[in-house]
Structure formats: structure tokens, C-alpha cells
Amino acid sequence: MPLKPNNPIAKNNGFLRSPSQRRRIAGIAIVLGLVPLLFFGCLKLSKVTRSWRQPEPPPAVEVDRLIKVRLGGWKPRDSAALEVTAPFTITNSATGRILVQRESRLRQCMVRPASGSGLQIGTIHVNADDVLISPKRDAAIVLDKKTYRGLLRIQCMPGGVVFDNHVDVEAYLRGVLRGELPRYFHPGSFKAQAVAARTYVLYQKRNGRRDRSFDVFDHEGSQMYLGVVGEDRIAVRAVEETAGEVCTWNDGRGDQIFCTYYSSTCGGCSQHVNNVKANEPAVPPLAGGVVCRDCYLAKFYRWDPVTLTKAEVTKRLLARYPSLERLGTIVTVKPKAETADGRIIRVQLVGETGGNETLIGEDFRLSIGGRTLKSTNFVIEDRGDCFVFRNGKGFGHGIGLCQYGMETKARRGVKYVDILTTYYPGAKIKKIY
């Protein structure tokens, strides 16, 4: 059947064109052919010109972003409740060999060392003491009813099992901010906290103890990590808007990250890192002496006197330092060194036997209880059978960033970068990936 004249195919039939039409088409074809040639030619030319004018930058150093978080503390547990809400594999951590492959989820069950050897995960027995559970979907690990992103490593130890969550640093941070800051804090505070927390964990990863299978704890000893339950709009946004940003300082050889310590309320002035952590590099951003007039709204900017009997003080110290038993009951506690604003750097303990011992002020505080003595900035009064710790100022160790000071600054409109460089003098914020 002949094509109708109004059919576009029929219109484009070359046999029907006049010589002038054909010349025009040939012209268009030549132009169309030249365009890509010219375009790619220019690209090539510009590439040559660019490489001549400006050498390519060296490839960026790959940042190892995998964070290993110990869940639930140092001590092995008898057992824990585990659920995996997606298909998963279990591999031997040492060899990488697949031990179990499941196309279905794992319903909640108990994980414990198997009688004999290996691990018992519900009805699954695996013949290995150290395994990695890899779900096919993110946020599918549920340990003791808390959901986590990434993978789960389970190790048998003398006395039970331990669990490490292996997770990308950005996913880790999403679960940290809500654990570290009150819900009502300003979004600018969350951004400053995200950068400080990112720097802290990457520093721990690079410089932490080599004899551990993990980088950080999930509690205040490192940073509070809540997993997926901690992720909300403000926290996630703060992490995303600062992605890859860390605090650095230039040591003369280049920009280095440092241990971005932070605490709740400095009480008026930050202190030098070496007053508390003798082995930490004394970098300028952690040199202390930053006067802070912005944490006065914090609950523990000033705290009420705390009275403890000498017997109770002795008991609490012995729990942490059993060797102090030789002193008998502690009868005198006196500051040996203080900062200009009254923070105790070292204390001397004198026992009823006459012997004495010196402790770092912060270690003394943590022995008594970090929530009992809110800081090391106090005056000690001896009242015979008890001590009164009075004129207390601030909450936490007082190194680096003051969180309540940060909050007042953020509400005043100070940008997160400026907040960070105020509390870490000499620091520079840098995006490393």
C-alpha cells in the first residue's frame, strides 16, 4: 500500500527531493559532521592547554572511614538478643570464609558461646569464635532492641561474647549527636558538634590503642552512640551539611587532626589537655585558657556543695585504686596544683597511717563519681569526719569545646566554624573527603 503524502516518512524519501534540496541536505550534513569534530578537538586542546598551565593535583589521600564501635562496654556478656531484619551472611572474621548464608531474616534470638566451641546464634551453630554478620540491607542489625547500621562483629572471649558495630563514620555520627546534645539545642550547635565528634572519632581510629579490636566505646568514655534511634532531622542534617569536615591545626609539616575533646560546661575557662591527659600531644588548640562567658545558663555552671564522709571517700578511691589501701582511711585531701581559675590539677591524699599519694585531679573526681563531683573546680573543706566540696564550677573535664558555651554562641548567630575556632584556638576546619 503506497504511503500517504502527509506521512513524514514519505516526505523524507530522498528519491522525491529536488537537486537544490539535496545540496541543502549535504550542506547540513557537513556542518553536523564538523560540529562533533570541532567540539572534541576543542576538548582535547583545552585539556592539553589546562595540563600545561596547571598540573593535575595529586590524588587525595584515601581516608579510612570505617569506625569500629564496641557496643555495651568492655566486659564480655553471657549472651545478648540479636535480630537481623534482612537476608544476611555470616563470615569468619579471620579468614573471610562464608559460614552461613540466609535468604531470610533472623528472628530475635540469643547469641552466646556454644557449649564446646564456636558460637550459638539462636538455632544456628557456627564453628568459629570470631564472626562478622553482614546484612544485605543497611540498618538491619538489632542488638538488645537497638538498631544499628553497618555490620556486626561477634567475638567469643573468656567470660562471654563481645559485639562491635562496623559502620561508616558518617552513619556513626548520625547516631552520636542526639546522645551528646540536649534535644532543644540550636542547629548551629549540632553542626559544631558534628565536626568535633567526627574529628574525635577519626583521631581515635588513627591514634587509639593497637591491642583493641575497636576504635571507640558507645558510652561517655568515648562518645555516646545511640545507633539509628538517635537519628532525627536536625542530627542528620548537621552531619550531612558538614560531611567530611574536621578540625585541624598546622604543625609545620601540614594540617593534622587532633583529639577534639569537649565537655558540657567549662564554668568560665578551659584547661590545658596535659592537666588531665599527660600523654596527649600539647597542641595549641588544646592549650586551654579560653575564657568562656557563655555557659552561664547551664545547670551546673555553679553547683551545690557535696558532703561525703571520709570513709565514703576512701571506699570510692579504693574501688578504683586498690593500692591506696596502705594509707588506711583518707583523712586529708589537699590541692597540690591548680589552674589560675581554681581548677585542681593534682591532689594529695593523706591517710591515717601518715602515708600519702598524689593523684591527677580529674582521676580523683572520676573515682568519687563524675556526677557527684561535676568538675575539678571546687574548694575542699575538712569537717572532721567528712569533706565538703564547695564553690563547684562547671561540668566535665573542661578541655576544648564547652557545649553550653557553644549553644549560647549558636543562638547569638555565631557560625559553627567560628565557634570551633574559638574553643580550639589556632584550628582550621578542613574537608578531608
Ligand SMILES: [Zn+2]
Ligand atoms: Zn563555657
